[in-house]
Amino acid sequence: MTLAISILLAVGGVMLTVAALLTVTRMARGPGPLDRIVAADVLVAVLVAGIALEAVWSHRPTSLLVLLVLSLLGFTGSVSVARLLAREKR
Numbered sequence: 001m002t003l004a005i006s007i008l009l010a011v012g013g014v015m016l017t018v019a020a021l022l023t024v025t026r027m028a029r030g031p032g033p034l035d036r037i038v039a040a041d042v043l044v045a046v047l048v049a050g051i052a053l054e055a056v057w058s059h060r061p062t063s064l065l066v067l068l069v070l071s072l073l074g075f076t077g078s079v080s081v082a083r084l085l086a087r088e089k090r
Contacts (some may be wrong), residue, residue, distance in 0.1 A: 009057050016050045037081050044074035 023046060026039040048070050055063035 009053060012053050013050070016046055016053065018047045020050075034085070041074055041078050041081075044070060044077070048074070 022042060023043045027036050029042070030036040030039060047081050048067055051063055051067055051070070055061075055067070
C-alpha cells in the first residue's frame with residue numbers, strides 16, 4: 001500500500017474517532033430521548049464507516065457481512081423509532 005493511501009486511511013480513522021466521541025457526548029448530554037436515539041443511529045453509521053475503513057486497510061472481504069448486518073440494524077432501528085413517534089403523536 002502506498003504512503004498516500006496509508007495517510008488518507010489514518011486521517012479517516014482520526015476523523016471517525018472524533019465523530020464517534022462527539023456522538024457519544026450528544027448521547028450523554030442530549031436534552032431529550034429523541035436526540036439520544038438520533039445520536040445512537042449516527043453512532044451506528046460511524047461504526048459502519050469505521051469497519052469499512054478497516055476492511056479497506058486489511059483487504060479482508062469478511063467484513064462485508066458485518067457491514068450488511070449493522071446497516072440493516074441501523075435502518076430497522078431508525079424506522080422503528082420513527083413509527084413509534086408517529087404513533088405517539090396521534
